[in-house]
Amino acid sequence: MIDRPALDRIIESGGYIGVNTGQAHEANSTLINHDLAEKAFDAAACIGCGACVATCKNASAMLFTSAKVNHLSMLPQGEPEAAQRVKNMIMQMDAEGFGSCTFTGACEVVCPQSISVFNITEMNGRWLWG
Numbered sequence: 001m002i003d004r005p006a007l008d009r010i011i012e013s014g015g016y017i018g019v020n021t022g023q024a025h026e027a028n029s030t031l032i033n034h035d036l037a038e039k040a041f042d043a044a045a046c047i048g049c050g051a052c053v054a055t056c057k058n059a060s061a062m063l064f065t066s067a068k069v070n071h072l073s074m075l076p077q078g079e080p081e082a083a084q085r086v087k088n089m090i091m092q093m094d095a096e097g098f099g100s101c102t103f104t105g106a107c108e109v110v111c112p113q114s115i116s117v118f119n120i121t122e123m124n125g126r127w128l129w130g
């Protein structure tokens, strides 16, 4: 069983982008490579169910957190806050008491949305190199 509010607090710590309110931008004013958009959408498919945490022998939330970090940070709209986002979300994940990832891959196997463990490696790169 998963403590879902803990996952919500990870989102609250950085799973958003800051935008000015007002009229919506013209959709085509920010060009995004198709492959990149697909990759971001794949990560955005995470529904926050917590199955990855439940199956992990370390009770790690790395698959969930990395999906939430990456789907925003790999797009131009999320790039300005990317460095701070990854720090805030990982620190919140640690504060919630989730375990460390030892990359067993069990999370990817049970994920109903087929979120890839490569999200974890990508997030670790963001954490290390900003």
Ligand code: SF4
Residues within 6 Å of the ligand: 045, 046, 047, 048, 049, 050, 051, 052, 053, 063, 064, 067, 107, 110, 111, 112, 113, 114, 115
């Ligand atoms: S199992 Fe998949 S969909 Fe569910 S929280 Fe984890 S990464 Fe997200």
